[in-house]
Amino acid sequence: MSTGGRGDVRLLRASNALGRFLVVILLTYLGLLAVTFFIGRVIPIDPVLAIVGDRAPEHVIARVREELGLNKPLWEQFYIYVSKVLQGDFGRSVLTSNPVMQDIRRTFPATLELATLGIIIGAGIGVPLGVWAAVRRGRLVDQIIRIVGLVGYSVPIFWLGLMALVVFYARLGWVGGPGRIDVVYEYTLxxxxxxxxxxxxxxxxxxxFANALSHLILPASLLGYFALAYISRMTRSFMLNELAQEYVVAARAKGLSESRIIWRHALRNAMVPLVTVIALSYxxxxxxxxxxxxxxxxPGLGLYITNSLQNADMNAVLGGTIIVGSIFIGLNLLSDLLYTLLDPRTRTR
Amino acid sequence: MNAPPHLPSRSPYDPMLVVEDLRVSFPRRGGGRTEAVRGVSFTLGRERLGIVGESGSGKSQTGRAILGLTAPEGRVSARRLMFNGVDLMHCTPRERRLLRGGRIAMVLQDPKYSLNPVMTIGDQIVETLRAHTRMSFSEARTRAMAALESVQIDDPKRVYTLYPHEVSGGMGQRAMIAMMLIANPDLLIADEPTSALDVTVQLQVLAVLDALVVERGMGLIFISHDLRLVSTFCDRILVMYAGQVVEEVSAGRLADAKHPYTRGLLNCVPKLGASVHPLPTLDRLPEWAL
Incomplete structure (x- = not known):
């Protein structure tokens, strides 16, 4: 067999895989759009009333209904909705009277920044803690890590957030307070x-930069702590599973150092399922x-969606939901991709 | 005996391994301890010693105790456990670790589980070598190729880059042997090295193992439940039952074995042309376990 022929086969397989991949994404998106759209239409919130208020005269209600296209059949509404979404047009928010896309562009980076630092803290500390707990199973360290995780699970985040603000911001003054940055800098940027x-x-x-960081570090640590509670727990259980495998005995029989066995052999295998856990936490x-x-x-996405929901601002809610859905789809695909990178058994040669 | 000149000089200690009154016990759920090995004693020179026994007879735990691989909750004691003049019972964990893979190696049962699934075979072989000798990566790589060749793998260059799931059981086990023997140990403990393999492949792997053990003048402890296999492959056989050695016979004189348990095992070996109905069963008299 010539190498050229083999390369062609490989290319064909790769493009096949890519094609299947795209179809999956397409179908997932269509499903996401359909679900968000129909939920938006069947819930007992009248978007017209949300705009004009409940004292508006009959003809105003009828005009707005027509403007919004709500008098058209449902399937046509869905078609219009999908084609607009494809152009990045989620409609206008009633609450802020901005296009929803513009609002999302403003709020999403705030959440992205917070969540990214949060997951770095959560995984960066959670994984080593989980490994440590697994290696010292049943010892004092394991119990302490268990309690740290349990607190992370069970203490309400708003209480912990308030306490953290009281201690680190109000008392000690180590960090910036609420908001993303001090007002002084807000408009120069x-x-x-x-x-x-x-x-x-x-x-x-x-x-x-330092000011923004000082504002970011406290909420990010808090989110990181909650991610850590889950990640360290899962790491511990994956590691216990790996450490009981025969290849660990073989690695010991080879005379490898314990740290090499833990980090290079067992954790390397535990990373395979762990990637999915971390991606979904993120x-x-x-x-x-x-x-x-x-x-x-x-001023992040969560706050935006919640406010919109409470004000029956359906365009904003649907837009936000689609963004969140896209994130889930994207991160799932990413973790699938990493999975094949980490586990040679899932690769097709 | 004279060792091949290209190998590091063999220690003059004879016997190489002395095991006296080895005991291994594990905590039992709900209190008390289960004794897996109860006072095993034997010595080993540069020879092939077989340990046979049924599941739970303590043969594997004996092998692991010699390597220092007893699970952390297990307790090991021995009146004497000497390897090449080194008292294993009083070694530091680090000294124990350096002996493992370097001077004493072990081949495990099933390459499907005993090779790390996410590392290439080549990396795993190189790793053993680099744990015991200061050596550049490229030199270690060359040595690993040679080691793969020494276990009758035809194209070591390709196998070097493969992952364990990409090779057959027989090839995996030969790679395992290469990985364990690359640092030239004096003693190899083979714990059921062929039990997970097809019968046809078993013989190939055994031939590879045999050739290397003889060529390098290693000691071998061959742990198996297969009496027939052990008797053709080893010089001497220990028969274990319930954590104790019930009989020691030289392989050639297996037919003269006296202990009723050994006789029972021998009876279970099917003979061509003989009637197998009813199938022979083993008696297990409680006094054997005393």
Whole structure:
């Protein structure tokens, strides 16, 4: 068999896989759009009333209904909705009277910044803690890590957030308070990515950078702590499973050091399922955690969606839901991709 | 005996391994301890010793105790456990670790589970070598290729880059042997090395193992439940039952074995042309386990 022929086969397989991949994404999106759309139409919230109020005269209601296209048959409404969404048009928010897309562009980076730092903290500390707990199973360290995790699970985040603000902001003054950045800097900054750390660093405004970081670190640590509670728990259980495998005995019989066995052999195998856990935790944080954003006055996606929901602002809710759904789809695909990178058994040669 | 000149000098200690009154016990659920090995004693020179016995007879735990691989909750004691003049019972964990893979190696049962699924075979072989010798990566790689060749793998370059799931059981086990023997140990403990393989492949793997053990003048402890296999492959056989050695016979004189348990095992070996109805069963008299 010539190498050229083999390369062709491989290329064909790769393009096949890619094709299947795209079909899956397409179908998933269609499902997501259908679900969000029909939920938006069947819930007992009248978007017309939300706009004009309940004292508007009959003819105004009828006119607005027509303007919104609500008098058309449902399937036509869905078609219009999908074709608009494909152009990035989620309609206008009733609450902010901005296009929903513009609102999302403003709020999503705030959540992205918070969630990303949160997952870095959560995975960066949670994974080693879980490994440590697994290696010292049943010992004091394991119990302490168990309690740390349990607190993370069970203490309400808004209480912990308030306590953290009282201690680190009000008493000690180590960190910035609520909000993303001090007002002083707020209007001097031209948003490019919307991620304040990136924007300030790009502009070379290191004072503003430090200020943004001091605002970010507390809520991010808090989210990180909650992610850590889950990630360390899962890491521990995956590691216990791996450490009981025969290849660990073989690695010991080879005379490898314990640290090499733990980190290079067992954790390398445990990372395979762990990637999915971390990706889904990250997606959970990106969804926007309303309580944290409320406590820290963080103008993020979670707060935006919740406010919109409470005000029957359906365009904003649907737009936000689609963004959140996209994040889940994207991160799932990413973790599938990493899965094949980490586990040679799932690769097709 | 004279060792091949290209190998590191063999220690003059004879016997190489002395095991006296080895005991291994594990905590039992709900209190008390289960004794897996109860006072096993034997010595081993540069020879092939077979340990046979049924599941739970303590043969594997004996092998693991010699390597220092007893599970952490297990307790090991021995009046004497000497390897090449080193008192294993009083070694530091680090000294024990350096002996493992370097001077004493072990081949496990099933390459499907005993090779790390996410590392290439080559990396796993190189790893053993680099744990015991200071050596550049490229030199270790060359040595690993040679080791693969020494276990009758025809194209080591290809196998080196494969993952364990991409090779057959027989090839996996030969790679395992290469991985365990690359640092030139004096003693190899083979724990059911062929039980997971097809019968036809078993003989190939055994031939590879045999050739290497003889060529390098290693000691071998061959743990198996297969009496027939052990008797053709080893010089001497220990028969274990309920954590104790019930009989020691030289392989050639297996037919003269006296202990009723050994006789019972021998009876269970089917003979061509003989009637197998009813199938022979083993008696297990309680006094054997005393």
């Amino acid at each position: 031209v948003p490019v990515t919307g991620l304040l750390l990136l924007d300030t660093a790009r502009a070379g405004e290191w004072e503003a 997606a959970g944080l990106l969804e926007g955690s309303v309580l944290t954003e409320t406590v820290f006055s963080w």
